[in-house]
Amino acid sequence: MNGHPVKLKENVEIKPHTTFGIGGVARYFIEIKSVEELPEAIELAKKKKAPHYVIAGGSNLVFGDGLLYITLIKLCPPKTGKLIEVRGNKITCDASVVLMDLVNSAVKNSLGGMETLSGIPGTVGGAIVGNAGAYGQAIPDKLEKVLVFDGQKKKWLTKKECKFVYRGSIFSHPSEREGSAVAFSAHGKRGGFATKVTSNPSLYVLRAVFKLDKGDKKALEKKSREIIEIRDKKYPPGLKTPGSFFKNVLINEMPRESLKFLPTDRDYFGKVPAWHFLNQVGARGMREGGIAIADFHGNYLINTGSATFEDVKTLADKLKKLVKDKFGVELEEEVVYVAE
Ligand SMILES: Cc1cc2nc3c(=O)[nH]c(=O)nc-3n(C[C@H](O)[C@H](O)[C@H](O)COP(=O)(O)OP(=O)(O)OC[C@H]3O[C@@H](n4cnc5c(N)ncnc54)[C@H](O)[C@@H]3O)c2cc1C
CATH class of the missing domain: 3.30.43.10 (Uridine Diphospho-n-acetylenolpyruvylglucosamine Reductase, domain 2)
Structure with missing residues (x-):
């Protein structure tokens, strides 16, 4: 209390x-x-x-x-700047801190390693749960430890104990935890x-400690600004969206017979963007009830105002089927459904 x-x-x-x-x-x-x-x-x-x-x-x-x-x-x-403590190259911050406030704090203190996370909405806790990342960096990169509440007591987990996987962690996948059950x-x-x-899963993120690299403040600020500009074009502010709807596809998890469908225009470092498949099944501009898919990006679902869960689910299932039938690839949602 x-x-x-x-x-x-x-x-x-x-x-x-x-x-x-x-x-x-x-x-x-x-x-x-x-x-x-x-x-x-x-x-x-x-x-x-x-x-x-x-x-x-x-x-x-x-x-x-x-x-x-x-x-x-x-x-x-919390209000901007509160609950973030910087000591040398270490930052401790509460889970409720807005991720961008943490990034700004790192950059302001000439600390590098999370500047390309600029502009990802949400909080530090949410980012840890979902292993958020963008443009070559991800939240676990500089993470040292996490204070958690397991429903009874608080304890520190090391980065290893958080069991990060692509867009997931022990916090998002209860089965990753020994002896646990939903x-x-x-x-x-x-x-x-x-x-x-x-x-x-009843394991909550309360606080995190990051150990960053000393960097050049001007260069970090520039990188952060550049990323925000790219993102503002990709996700025009004000639209109702959860960001990328499906996870990118891990190449080493793709069926062998699907590998011939990989893009050849550039190296995607082990992951194929979900839009590569979605665009080719005609996702761009598709509609279902109050949901519209952006005409510039097949993995970007927008609520035009009156969309329902049913609309989302119907469209998501349709897209998964189209991609599976054409490429043999199983798309998996990045968003979390809180309903069944
Ligand atoms: C426009 C847009 C662009 C985006 N771009 C990216 C991107 O580039 N990269 C990326 O990775 N993501 C991206 N996202 C997705 C989203 O921003 C991230 O997943 C974000 O980290 C979620 O944080 P949140 O605080 O909003 O969590 P919420 O959405 O509130 O919750 C997400 C999950 O985390 C759990 N959770 C939240 N806080 C805690 C806590 N303290 N303890 C335990 N569980 C908790 C919730 O129960 C839920 O299961 C984007 C989203 C939008 C809208």
């Missing part, structure tokens, strides 16, 4: 808490201002006997429609609620 008991609200609209603007109503909702409040929020959520689900920036999520029988716990970002699932028919939801 920290003197400010967390408050539980009922029947809260989910859409405004995601960049995609999709989702129904959360039966219970708790907004917390600091990671310190997470244990208390989880205790309160457990009393409601609804699965709890922690979100932060909401930039990688697709929620189900209708009334979701969950307790949604939102970790709110906490619980509530469903459907209970009390007339229509949607089935499973809790996220």
